[in-house]
Amino acid sequence: MRTSPKKKEGKIKQQTKGLVIVITGNGKGKTTSAFGQALRAIGQGYKVLVVQFMKGRKYGEFKAAKQYLPNLTIRLYGLDSFVMRDNPAAVDIELAQKGLAYAKKAINSGRYDMIILDEINVALDFKLLNLQEVIEVIKNKPAGLDLILTGRYAPPPIIKLADTVSEIKEVKHHYAAGIKDRAGIEY
Numbered sequence: 179m180r181t182s183p184k185k186k187e188g189k190i191k192q193q194t195k196g197l198v199i200v201i202t203g204n205g206k207g208k209t210t211s212a213f214g215q216a217l218r219a220i221g222q223g224y225k226v227l228v229v230q231f232m233k234g235r236k237y238g239e240f241k242a243a244k245q246y247l248p249n250l251t252i253r254l255y256g257l258d259s260f261v262m263r264d265n266p267a268a269v270d271i272e273l274a275q276k277g278l279a280y281a282k283k284a285i286n287s288g289r290y291d292m293i294i295l296d297e298i299n300v301a302l303d304f305k306l307l308n309l310q311e312v313i314e315v316i317k318n319k320p321a322g323l324d325l326i327l328t329g330r331y332a333p334p335p336i337i338k339l340a341d342t343v344s345e346i347k348e349v350k351h352h353y354a355a356g357i358k359d360r361a362g363i364e365y
């Protein structure tokens with residue numbers, strides 16, 4: 179499970195209860211917050227996997243991981259286009275379900291100390307994934323694994339299961355002033 183050469187640290191990690199952390203809300207900063215948590219874990223010698231639902235684009239984090247962070251693995255399970263909430267395409271559903279199947283295997287593989295399910299809350303809200311299935315994944319996760327779920331509209335049963343829930347509230351966003359998506363800020 180541990181990747182650090184310091185065996186003592188490994189023991190500490192395995193004995194520690196892994197946390198379920200939810201980052202939700204309508205303000206900017208959910209995904210970037212989860213990656214901040216990943217960076218902190220990686221700095222301590224841990225291995226992190228990020229499964230990105232409904233995303234097909236290689237964001238800055240993907241490029242950074244590839245170039246600088248061997249202990250950060252990112253897998254994309256989506257297309258680089260909007261999913262229609264009330265009428266998702268078959269391919270959107272298929273990719274999200276493949277993402278969950280991949281995440282389940284990874285969760286039980288013992289290869290990672292922290293797993294981030296980015297935008298899974300949105301995938302649940304859009305009914306691309308089955309809520310009960312995700313609840314079971316959370317309930318049955320290995321004890322020491324830290325699991326982070328991001329995205330707007332976190333379903334109440336997921337909030338109930340979590341140890342920590344943060345809601346990022348929009349106070350203002352530059353988008354309203356007509357400032358478009360920018361490399362390094364949005365992607």
Ligand code: ATP
Nearest residue numbers: 204205206207208209210211330348351353363364
């Ligand atoms: P980030 O990836 O920057 O941390 P996020 O994960 O909180 O943002 P999402 O809900 O995943 O935000 O939305 C993805 C994109 O939408 C981001 O590029 C972000 O800048 C933008 N965005 C987030 N919140 C708002 C908002 N309140 N108004 C307009 N655009 C937003």
Ligand code: MG
Nearest residue numbers: 208209297329
């Ligand atoms: Mg996000």
